[in-house]
Amino acid sequence: MSDFSSYDKFKKEAEDGGYYINDDTEFVQSLLDSINVNIDRYGYASCPCRLASGEREKDLDIICPCDYRDPDLVDKGACFCALYVTEDVLKGKQQLTSIPDRRVREKAKKDAENESSSENKSSTEILGKLKVPIWRCKVCGYLCGREKPPLNCPICKASQDRFEQIL
Amino acid sequence: MELQHIDGEDKGNVLLFALSTCQWCRKTRALLEELNVKYDYVYVDLTSGEEREEVVKELEKWNKDISFPTIVINNDNVIIGFEEENIKKVLG
Numbered sequence: 001m002s003d004f005s006s007y008d009k010f011k012k013e014a015e016d017g018g019y020y021i022n023d024d025t026e027f028v029q030s031l032l033d034s035i036n037v038n039i040d041r042y043g044y045a046s047c048p049c050r051l052a053s054g055e056r057e058k059d060l061d062i063i064c065p066c067d068y069r070d071p072d073l074v075d076k077g078a079c080f081c082a083l084y085v086t087e088d089v090l091k092g093k094q095q096l097t098s099i100p101d102r103r104v105r106e107k108a109k110k111d112a113e114n115e116s117s118s119e120n121k122s123s124t125e126i127l128g129k130l131k132v133p134i135w136r137c138k139v140c141g142y143l144c145g146r147e148k149p150p151l152n153c154p155i156c157k158a159s160q161d162r163f164e165q166i167l
Numbered sequence: 168m169e170l171q172h173i174d175g176e177d178k179g180n181v182l183l184f185a186l187s188t189c190q191w192c193r194k195t196r197a198l199l200e201e202l203n204v205k206y207d208y209v210y211v212d213l214t215s216g217e218e219r220e221e222v223v224k225e226l227e228k229w230n231k232d233i234s235f236p237t238i239v240i241n242n243d244n245v246i247i248g249f250e251e252e253n254i255k256k257v258l259g
Binding site for chain 2: 102
């Protein structure tokens with residue numbers, strides 16, 4: 001899990017991983033405070049800008065850093081909360097704007113894909129040739145081939161339940 | 168659903184769907200108060216059970232993404248997100 005306990009620790013960890021955080025320190029501190037409220041409330045770091053169900057399994061995609069951070073950084077220059085931003089935003093080359101939440105649409109897309117891929121046998125055919133399954137970290141995209149995903153992602157520290165088997 | 172009422176100038180029926188933890192919702196509330204708008208709000212994260220279902224269903228009618236903040240004005244006009252200029256234009 002990311003370290004939300006202090007601004008300095010959070011910033012360092014983000015930067016060590018190649019990410020940038022919003023330079024409005026007061027805003028970031030308020031977000032971290034809210035994440036800590038959610039940790040106390042739900043037992044996990046649910047996104048403070050999204051509605052949590054209270055069930056970890058249903059909210060896995062919105063545990064900070066969420067599954068949508070990276071696509072939003074690429075498309076909009078910031079994550080939905082504007083906690084994480086791009087270097088271009090920090091340098092003033094790109095303006096921060098209000099971002100539509102892609103969660104509901106992405107989930108619908110994923111459900112539709114899962115339905116069609118269950119009819120498609122190609123991945124299981126490939127799997128037959130692999131010695132071990134391939135796991136993907138849904139937060140940062142890290143891939144590994146092993147029987148079970150690691151307890152924590154070695155790249156972004158996301159927990160084991162944030163991995164999906166892709167092959 | 169139980170609404171919290173904030174007094175101000177009557178600029179129509181203004182309803183804000185918000186989260187108590189959301190910084191953009193906080194900014195939206197601050198702006199509405201700066202503009203002295205009379206409005207009602209609900210912190211959806213603080214609801215549970217049937218009330219939660221009712222609030223989410225109502226919000227979904229206006230905003231399919233069920234995202235926050237969402238402002239509904241006169242049961243007609245919707246502003247999704249902290250759209251500062253838009254909020255000022257419509258309610259300023």
